[in-house]
Amino acid sequence: MIEAANKLGYVPNALAQRFALRKSGNLGVILPMLPKVNLFSTYYFSEVLSGIGMTAKQRGYDLLLLFREPHEPRDYASLFRTQKIDGCIILGAQDIPSERAALQELRDGEYPFCLVNQRFEGEAFCTVDADQRMGSYHAGKHLVKQGYRRIGFLNGPAEYSNSLDRLKGYQQALKEAGLPYNPEHVLVGNYSRKSGYGLAEAVAKLVESGEVDAVIAANDRMAIGLMQGLKELGIRIGEHLALVGCDDSDVSRMTEPPLTSIRVPFYEVGCEAASRLLDAMTENEPPAPFEIKLPVKLIERASSQVSLATRD
């Protein structure tokens, strides 16, 4: 039998060993598969994945990418049961019942996992996140300092805890400046460039009626789409409207005018998630729940220069 196996080029030992140790040597990364989006081409995913990949490599793990379609049933635990992975990091999780159930199953099975950029109210899962609330708070404070008083907000969908965090930071900045919060000045896209572009007319109306003189967008992609749409409608950023994005992606430096944005350490978020999870896996115990928030920083560019209303 061994001879036959050898003849066939089989190396059963490695597999048998992994089988015995319940060890695949793979760190799983669950990724959403979004229609018409080249996932790796988005700044957020590419940076987080680079951080995870670099850390996994240093620790001797390979990365198993597992694409999840939006309406596919979620069954993360079976990835552990069939020894495809030893641990997993989940990107783009959504606060919907099937996701919660799949994560609870992981926790109950004591399978090591870590969420990136998503928290679940009422659950103590391991999470690494950037401090998105402080991001839009800084953006709001900055705009107030520049002389803007009618600040709108272009947010992402509420299934993402990040969207809720950002909204809170925006509200906090308004409150501290003594400005009223008006839900009609909050628009919602889906974090795509296209959704920002599609909301340009709505924003243009708010600008033309004088209701809004500045907008904070929850990511750069939507900010850039909005910028393109407004340009076509004759509204100039930095002149008729101030704009602040979020992510400080490569493109924020290349728009005309360059986009003020919130620098979010996505690469470090990926490193941190992988490194804490791999630590826990080495200890061979289910990780004590942790919730890490990495700091963000406002990067000032021309899209949010001093308001015309307050210029000398």
Added chain:
Amino acid sequence: MIEAANKLGYVPNALAQRFALRKSGNLGVILPMLPKVNLFSTYYFSEVLSGIGMTAKQRGYDLLLLFREPHEPRDYASLFRTQKIDGCIILGAQDIPSERAALQELRDGEYPFCLVNQRFEGEAFCTVDADQRMGSYHAGKHLVKQGYRRIGFLNGPAEYSNSLDRLKGYQQALKEAGLPYNPEHVLVGNYSRKSGYGLAEAVAKLVESGEVDAVIAANDRMAIGLMQGLKELGIRIGEHLALVGCDDSDVSRMTEPPLTSIRVPFYEVGCEAASRLLDAMTENEPPAPFEIKLPVKLIERASSQVSLATRD
């Protein structure tokens, strides 16, 4: 024993089955790990990986990413022998002896693999590539049509077959226009933005001495670095020097002036490589060697407008 296994939550059947069928359900992707480069953030890798990932997902495969450090010994065959993967796609292969040996071992072991954007002279490996030669040929023809006669070339390293292809296309365009080929007008970077930036002084000298009035860069990153460096030296693209990049990455639309570039279907290259490899794997036979070249296209923008010398 089975009871004990059940109690422990083991599901030996799936693994045993994979073991018997020699099937992991994983498609391996070998990626170079470059120092200080967030791989997924580069247009080339992110697009190719998106194409591979989308195709693998549709066919029920997961993607195992295997990072290879530049000087790490290459042993791809062991990934098959230990059943980590059922097939593999190799990105960023280099024409060096250790790489050739590792690939020959794969072929001799009849392990299914496919190279992306790299050919090996004298070997009939499966390869999917873009027609890079035609790319720089089109770039050269375009510059000649715009009135440029002293066209330089900023290439990548010779270990990549793509660099050699691009050089040939450039030489062919010169030849057809009756222009002399001068090796001193060919500079070599390493495909990074920084390397383009670092060569700005050398290019500036060629421009100032009147030896060069246009440059073709072998990728957009180097073109953008060169652009930034030349700007600091007071040389304006589209006025003192025409510039054509290659990749037509997102940023080519955002530079000032926008960059003429060669659109390369990297996403489709990834899809094609994965789909042909998975076809071969399903047939359970070593794939008959194939060499696919996908067409490229010149996208004209302001960085290569009509030469001052020939403007009315």
